[in-house]
Amino acid sequence: MSDDEVLLRVRGLTHRYGARTACAQVDFDLHPGEVLGIVGESGAGKSTLLHCLATRLQPSAGTVEYRCADGRLREVFALSEAERRLLLRTEWGLVHQNPRDGLRMEVSAGGNVGERLMAVGERHYGRIRTQAAHWLAQVEIGAERLDHLPATFSGGMQQRVQIARNLVSRPRLLFMDEPTGGLDVSVQARLLDLLRGLVAQLGLSAIVVTHDLGVVRLLAQRLLVMRGGRVVEQGLTDQVLDDPQHPYTQLLVSSILRV
Amino acid sequence: MHEAGYNFAYLDEQTKRAIRRGLLKAVAIPGHQVPFASREMPLPYGWGTGGIQLTAALLGREDVLKVIDQGADDTTNAVSIRRFFARTAGVATTTRVVEATLIQTRHRIPEAPLAEGQIVVFQVPIPEPLRWMEASERETRRMHALKEYGLMHVSLYEDVARHGRIAKTYDYPVMVAGRYLMSPSPIPKFDNPKLDRSPALQLFGAGRERRLYAVPPYTEVNSLDFDDHPFTVERWSQPCALCGATDSYLDEIITDDAGTRMLVCSDTDHCGARRAERPAEECTP
Numbered sequence: 001m002s003d004d005e006v007l008l009r010v011r012g013l014t015h016r017y018g019a020r021t022a023c024a025q026v027d028f029d030l031h032p033g034e035v036l037g038i039v040g041e042s043g044a045g046k047s048t049l050l051h052c053l054a055t056r057l058q059p060s061a062g063t064v065e066y067r068c069a070d071g072r073l074r075e076v077f078a079l080s081e082a083e084r085r086l087l088l089r090t091e092w093g094l095v096h097q098n099p100r101d102g103l104r105m106e107v108s109a110g111g112n113v114g115e116r117l118m119a120v121g122e123r124h125y126g127r128i129r130t131q132a133a134h135w136l137a138q139v140e141i142g143a144e145r146l147d148h149l150p151a152t153f154s155g156g157m158q159q160r161v162q163i164a165r166n167l168v169s170r171p172r173l174l175f176m177d178e179p180t181g182g183l184d185v186s187v188q189a190r191l192l193d194l195l196r197g198l199v200a201q202l203g204l205s206a207i208v209v210t211h212d213l214g215v216v217r218l219l220a221q222r223l224l225v226m227r228g229g230r231v232v233e234q235g236l237t238d239q240v241l242d243d244p245q246h247p248y249t250q251l252l253v254s255s256i257l258r259v
Numbered sequence: 260m261h262e263a264g265y266n267f268a269y270l271d272e273q274t275k276r277a278i279r280r281g282l283l284k285a286v287a288i289p290g291h292q293v294p295f296a297s298r299e300m301p302l303p304y305g306w307g308t309g310g311i312q313l314t315a316a317l318l319g320r321e322d323v324l325k326v327i328d329q330g331a332d333d334t335t336n337a338v339s340i341r342r343f344f345a346r347t348a349g350v351a352t353t354t355r356v357v358e359a360t361l362i363q364t365r366h367r368i369p370e371a372p373l374a375e376g377q378i379v380v381f382q383v384p385i386p387e388p389l390r391w392m393e394a395s396e397r398e399t400r401r402m403h404a405l406k407e408y409g410l411m412h413v414s415l416y417e418d419v420a421r422h423g424r425i426a427k428t429y430d431y432p433v434m435v436a437g438r439y440l441m442s443p444s445p446i447p448k449f450d451n452p453k454l455d456r457s458p459a460l461q462l463f464g465a466g467r468e469r470r471l472y473a474v475p476p477y478t479e480v481n482s483l484d485f486d487d488h489p490f491t492v493e494r495w496s497q498p499c500a501l502c503g504a505t506d507s508y509l510d511e512i513i514t515d516d517a518g519t520r521m522l523v524c525s526d527t528d529h530c531g532a533r534r535a536e537r538p539a540e541e542c543t544p
C-alpha cells in the first residue's frame with residue numbers, strides 16, 4: 001500500500017524500565033480500517049508497547065507517527081501535551097484490561113459515556129444524554145441502566161460501558177489491552193462478537209493486545225507475535241496461525257504456551 | 260494602638276511580604292491558585308486561618324475592618340477574628356459595609372453593594388473545585404494548565420441525572436475571565452452573581468491547603484451550567500420577616516420552643532439597617 005494510506009507508522013520503538021528492556025525495535029504500519037493483534041505470553045512486552053503507542057508511556061527510543069484527521073502524518077511525541085491529550089479523547093480510544101482503570105466508578109454509566117462530549121465543549125444536557133443512551137444501546141445496555149453506577153454492573157457490562165465511553169467521540173483508532181481478559185468464557189465470546197460487529201460497522205482501526213489466540217483469530221486481520229520484548233513474527237492472522245514460521249510462534253500455536 | 264509583643268497584625272513583615280507577592284501573582288492571573296507558605300495562626304484551621312493571613316498581610320493602620328460569618332457580624336467566629344485584629348493591629352472595626360475598607364467573610368458576600376477600593380477576603384476550606392471528581396493534584400493542576408474542564412460538567416451532569424436539576428447550592432463552581440475554573444468558597448450560589456464584575460478586589464485564602472487566589476475588580480465571573488439547565492439563584496416565596504426585603508438571602512430561624520419558623524435575612528447588618536431606615540409602624544411583621 002502507498003505511504004499516504006498509513007494511519008499509524010511505528011519505527012524502532014523501544015521502552016526500558018530502568019535497565020530492563022520491556023520492548024525493543026518494534027516496527028509496523030497500521031492502515032485505516034485494519035485491526036492488528038499483538039500476541040505473546042505474559043511479560044512479552046505487549047502492554048508496554050500498547051501504552052507507548054497510546055502515549056501513556058514515553059518510549060526510550062523510536063517514533064510513532066499518526067495521520068491526523070486533517071490528513072497530515074505527525075510524530076505523536078512531538079505534539080504538545082494539549083494536542084496529545086485532545087487526540088486521546090477524540091480521535092483515539094483506549095480500552096483497559098481492568099474496567100476500573102478506564103471508568104469513573106463514582107459516576108453513572110451515562111456520565112461516563114458523556115464525559116468525552118463534555119470534554120470537547122458539549123453543554124446541552126439533553127443532547128449528552130441522548131448520545132449516552134445511543135452508545136450504551138450500541139453495546140447492548142438498556143436505557144434503564146443509564147443512571148446506574150458501574151459498580152452495580154457485572155464485569156462484562158463494565159467492559160461494555162468502557163467501550164461505549166470511548167466510541168462516543170467516534171474515534172478513528174482504538175487501543176485495547178486484553179479487552180476480554182478476566183471475563184467468563186461465555187461473556188468473552190459475547191463481547192468479542194459485539195466488538196467485531198462494532199469495528200466493522202464503524203470502520204474502526206484498532207490494535208488489540210491479548211495472550212488469547214482466539215481473540216485475534218476473530219478480530220484481527222494482521223498479527224504481531226512478541227517474545228521477550230521483540231517482534232519475532234508478523235503477517236496476516238490466518239497465515240501466521242495456520243502456518244507459523246518462527247519456532248516460538250509454532251509453540252504458541254500448538255498451545256504449549258497458552259496461558 | 261495594638262498590643263505590645265506582636266508585630267502589627269500579628270505576622271512578621273517578611274511573611275506578609277511573601278503573602279503580598281503571592282497576592283500580586285494571583286491578581287495577575289485571575290482565578291489561578293497560587294501556593295503560599297501558610298503559617299500557624301493562633302486559631303485552629305477551619306476558623307479561617309487562610310483568610311486571616313491574607314487580611315494580616317493587607318491591613319494598614321488606616322483600614323476599617325468588617326468580619327462576617329454566614330452573613331452575621333456577631334457570631335463567635337466573626338467576633339474572634341475581629342477581636343484578634345483589634346488587638347494585634349489596633350485597627351478600627353465596623354459592621355457597616357460602606358464604612359469598611361476590608362471585609363473578611365466566611366460563607367457570604369454582603370447584600371449591600373461593594374465599591375471600588377474595597378477588598379473582600381474570603382475564607383476557603385477546599386480551593387480545588389475539581390477535587391471531588393479527581394483526587395490527584397498533579398492531574399487537576401494539568402487540567403487547569405490546559406483548561407480541560409469537561410470533568411466539572413460531568414459532576415453537573417450527575418446532579419441533573421440524579422435530581423432533575425443542578426443541585427449544588429453553595430460552593431458553586433465558576434469560570435473566571437473565561438480562563439480558570441474556580442471555587443467561590445462555600446458561599447450560597449445566590450451570591451455568585453455578585454462576584455461578576457464586582458468593583459471590589461476579591462481575594463481568597465485557604466490556610467490548610469496553602470493556596471490563595473483572586474478576582475480583580477470588574478472581572479467576568481460565570482457560573483457553570485448547561486444550555487438546557489441554566490444557572491439560577493435561590494428564591495423565596497416570602498420576604499424577610501423582619502425587614503421585608505424580597506431581594507436578599509434568607510435563613511430559616513426557629514423563634515420559640517414550639518418550633519415556630521421564620522425567614523429572615525442572613526446578612527444581619529443589612530437587615531438591621533433596613534429596619535432602622537423605615538418608620539416604626541412598618542417594622543414589626
Ligand SMILES: Nc1ncnc2c1ncn2[C@@H]1O[C@H](COP(=O)(O)OP(=O)(O)O)[C@@H](O)[C@H]1O
Binds near residue numbers: 021
Ligand atoms: N512499571 C514497570 N516497571 C518495571 N518493569 C515493568 C513495569 N511494567 C512491566 N514491566 C516489565 O516489563 C516486561 C513487559 O511487561 P508487559 O508490557 O506488562 O508485558 P505483557 O503485557 O506482555 O504481559 C515484563 O518483564 C514486566 O515485568
Ligand SMILES: [Mg+2]
Binds near residue numbers: 046047048
Ligand atoms: Mg499486559
